Amino acid sequence: MKIFIDGHDYKYEVESLVRMFFHGKELPVETGEPNTNEDFIYTKVVKGEASTELLVAVSLDGSSENACDTVCNSLPNYDAECERVFAVMLYRILTPMTGIQLKWGVLTGIRPVKFVHRFHEQGLSDDEIRRTLAEKYLVSPQKIDLMMNTARREAQVLKLSKPNFYSLYISIPFCPTRCLYCSFVSHSIEKTKKLMPEYVDLLVREIEYTAQVLGRIDGLQLETIYFGGGTPTALTADQLRQVMGAVNKCFDFPSVREYTVEAGRPDTITEEKLRVLKEYGATRISINPQTMNDSVLDAIGRRHTTQQTVDAFHLARKMGHTNINMDLIAGLPTDTVESFCSTLDQVLGLNPENITLHTLSVKRAATLADQADKAYRAQSEAVTQMLGYASESFGAAGYHPYYLYRQKNTVDNMENVGYCKNGSEGLYNVYIMDETHSIVALGAGGVSKLKEPGGELINRVFNYKYPYEYISRFDEILARKNKIAEFYAVHPFDCK
Known part of the structure; x- marks a missing residue:
């Protein structure tokens, strides 16, 4: 072809x-x-x-x-x-x-909910938006409902942010093992453990330098902090103290609404690490099983068990964490509709505040890439049933969609959706998907997205991708952070 x-x-x-x-x-x-x-x-x-x-x-x-x-x-x-x-x-x-x-019709973009916001800005009513999406973009009724419901929740979060707000993203690109489907810039601890102490030391220096740059921009205020990866809790408790301590020391917190740390893999979670997260101000954490089926976990290369997920969740509750997100994936290799439904039922039984449901997407850099077409065909019909069961179950349990995005190479061209209980929306997730304000990213693979206040222009400032590059070319990374101040000098905001 x-x-x-x-x-x-x-x-x-x-x-x-x-x-x-x-x-x-x-x-x-x-x-x-x-x-x-x-x-x-x-x-x-x-x-x-x-x-x-x-x-x-x-x-x-x-x-x-x-x-x-x-x-x-x-x-x-x-x-x-x-x-x-x-x-x-x-x-x-x-x-x-x-x-x-295609249930999404001719919509191919990452952020379909932006269509709803744009149509609202043009003065269209909800009925007119629904008709436009159905007739001009051929979107199915189910996906239109999802877009409209998500947009309604998103709009409430977007009202919170102001032009002089920004978010801070900190990358910890290490994991216990690399999952079969993963293409993130993350490296197994087995191969890169020797790099971690130097990486953490340099990350602290980047935090300190970036805070100085941002401190010279009068009126700029930090709204959300997000530790991602990788698996941030792949660090030791002392390393977590080192990094989170630097953030607390260097940044002002009065305007911070949310502080998220992806605890991620249950096999990296300990009581001491959970205590550190709480002590240094994390208000939201993730414990991500992806599936509650041990045989599927083994098939995708995750070396933890379902019981470890349950134990980690209860331990987090015991340590005082009251806002917990859990990630699941529909369409994993060897998973079945019955097994997925059991996974969802078990996670809902734990009663977390947030659940993010992804559809399997295999990128070119993933281990599974060579078998991607076979994986898609095997799971295509099942994924539709999985997502249908999930939508009904979330609604019945009091969870609502609040952010939505799509990726290329996703089984059945489906979507990823964040669900939450009332008042538990993940703010950072909404802001990065909507491109609401600037995201300042630190660490290997971090990409700062500088948003023009009141406009649509976005400038990107890249860190080097891999930990060894980050370490060997660190002075260049610090020099690039000066571009943030240069950007705001050209695109100032009015925070009155």
Whole structure:
């Protein structure tokens, strides 16, 4: 299968939509008209004086279909409309030809809920938004309900933040083992333990230097802190004290609404570490089983048991942690619908404040990447049943969706959703998905996203990816932090 682009610059949008129908397939993209007898998808733009003609032709497994439509040249959102029309034509052809029906319609982006917020800003009512999503973007009723419910909760959180607020992300890129599906910049302790003491020392220096840079920006206030990874509790209790102590010493806390630490893997959680998290101000932690089935845990390379998850949860409660998140994944290799439903029932029985439900996504850097297509096919039908059971169970247990995002290469093109009890929304999760304000990121793999106050511009400042790079090129990382002050000098905020 080849994709041909003729007379237009909508390659990314066309390719993104087509890939949803052909998971794991090679889809080379060429310009011009088809020059092959093999399967192809051809898209062409012919721009006239008043309108533009868009054409699509598809040849697949001996069958051929084509379509055409027009877009008015004077439309203020001309390019976006051309992209949408191309996507709709492709969807209407590929759905019957492949037998695949996308529940998200032609929406391919990471942040579908932004459509709802944008339509509200344009003055559309809820009914008008629902009709637009169904008719123009072909989104299913179930996903429209999810978008609308999530947007309603998100809007309440977004009202809290102000243009002069920012969030702090601290990366701890170490894990006990690397999971089969994982592509995060995380490294098993077995291989990188010798790097950890020096990494922690340099991370403290980056915290100190960054705090000095941010302190020179008058009026800037810290709203949320998030320790992620990796697994932050892969550090020793003393190392956690060292890093969290530096944060407490260097940053002002009066405006901080939330302080999250991903305790993550249950086999890294101890009473002493939980005590450190509490002592140094963490208000929210994660204990992430992914599944409560021991055989599935073994299949994905997680060396802990279901019982360890339960024990870690109860220990956290005993140590005074009152806001706990738990992560689950639908579609894991060897998992079944029955096993997943049992996992969900067990986690709901623990009664955490937050549950984040991911759909399996296998990135190119993951160990499972070579078997991704097989994994998708094996779990495709099951994932729909898993997510359906989860949606009903969450609603019955009093949990509501409050943030939502999608990833490429996800089984059945499904989504990741954060559910919570009333008043337990994870603020950082909403802010980073909405791109509400600046996120200042420290540590290996950290990417600071500097948001223009009151605008849409986002500048990115990158740290080096891997711990050994972070250590060997640390002076460059510190120098890059000066870009934060330079950004706010050009894009000041009014915090009156």
